[in-house]
Amino acid sequence: MKIDRIHVATVHRFQGGETDIVIFDTVESPGVKIAPMLGEVDKKSDTACLLNVAITRAKYKIFLIANLQYLLESKNGLHKNALLREIIRRFKNNGKVIDCKKIVNSYFIRDFEHWITRLLNSFRSDVIEPPNGSLFTEKNFYPVFFEDLRNAKKEIIIFSPFVSVRRSVQFAELFRILIQKGIKIKLFTRPIKEQKSNFALDAAKVIEQMRKIGVEVIERKRMHQKIAIIDKKIAWEGSLNILSHRDSHEQMRRLPYIKAVNELIRLCEIDELSTESIHNKIELVKTFEQCPKCGEYMIIKIGKYGPFLVCPNPHCSKRRSIKKWDRIKTHILCPKCGHPMVFIWGSKGSFLGCSGYPKCKVMLPYAGSKIDKIKK
Known part of the structure; x- marks a missing residue:
């Protein structure tokens, strides 16, 4: 026809x-x-x-x-x-x-690739390119930042203390495509209970969605840095929450300098898995076990008689016990190989082991366990 x-x-x-x-x-x-x-x-x-x-x-x-x-x-x-x-x-x-996906794998390919490029180019005016070429405001930051993301080759690291659905959905599809290309993406944000007011409602949704598409989400207590690092060659640093900004006046500085990037990596402890950062990351472990009543992903808690699974939905609170040596697949990714970590209640306490075992033998301590060091 x-x-x-x-x-x-x-x-x-x-x-x-x-x-x-x-x-x-x-x-x-x-x-x-x-x-x-x-x-x-x-x-x-x-x-x-x-x-x-x-x-x-x-x-x-x-x-x-x-x-x-x-x-x-x-x-x-x-x-x-x-x-x-x-x-x-x-x-x-x-x-x-x-x-x-059988018709069009992504909105960032084929004709849309052409139109999104034209859209980004349409932003490039005297307002977009400030006199010194490095300082940006909330009005011109995102078009240039998106272009940096699209040109990434290996790794993207984003520090956004707060996350919102409204802003994060603008990144989700691009992140999914970059991950399919083999680019690793890490997102550092505050734990859900530290996200303010409406952000607390959004944070759980955003974190779950990001992990579903393959982003490694690391929840870090009391963090305040607003930073992005691309391929360890370009850094963005300033006052703008990248995944939650709405209408406040902010500034971001683009730093395409290796020494500056390395200094930010050192100060933010990105390459280090300290005991504090590990415990922050696994404070509330979300599993792939779905609640039989409401379908939510259940989380692990430690009780008087051992660990158990509980539904995070306040209107449900369904729970079930965990038996010794059960292997419970979690949303936490192995820091060495990227495979999901598995929660195990062993004879010496609870711990997280890489699901890639025996090829990968990484173990992470779990609160209340007797394992107090990372084993590789």
Whole structure:
């Protein structure tokens, strides 16, 4: 079928009209709240009529674009009685589900690569390039920083004491693509309980999402540095929280100097696994064990009679015991090889061992255990 033109409009504007093919894009994903129309549960409401319009305007074929994992499986997704959930179920039963990665692996390739480059170039004005070429404000930092990230070859390290969903989602897709290219990404941020007000609500979501795409997230107590280091050749340092900034006036300085970069690495103890940083990192160990009641990833806690798994959802709090020598896969990555660490309750206490054993023999101490040194 030859397509002569494409008409883009809201559902409201399509009322009373028809077209050969309809593409219905829901757009909802992590970081975006479910629109009232898509979350509607009342079949007699005006919203139900609009959804009916959306799926009945096509003469021959309709395509529904949706993030199924977010809409159907996440706790922030659709209500169990939402009309869109029923529509998706019918599409799955009567149509064909196609993974978007089979069509386009990333928005940062093909034509989008061209357009994102043009977008970045459009920012390059006298405002973007300050007189001294190194000092940037919140108005011109991100375009130049994104270009540095896209040119990374080996490693990206970001210190952002606070993280927000709104800002972090702008990085997630690019991080995923860079990781697929073999680039290691480390994110240092404060523990969830140290994230302020609304950031505390966002932090758990951001940390979980970052770990899912392969970012190594290290929770460090009382950190305040706002730094980024790319390939140990370029550093950004200043007052702007890279993964949470919203509307405050801040400054960041670009330092393409090896000596300055090495000094920041030394001061931030990036290359050292001190006892303090290890305990900060494993203070609350999240596992890949899902709560049988609500589906949340369970965390490990140490009780009077030994370790146990507990659901972090305050409305659930489901728990189960851990037996001696059980191997519980965690979200913590091995500092040597990058494999997930496994929690084990052994005869001498609790510890984290690399899942790559016996090729990798790294062990990390766990709070309350008798192992007090890193073994490699």
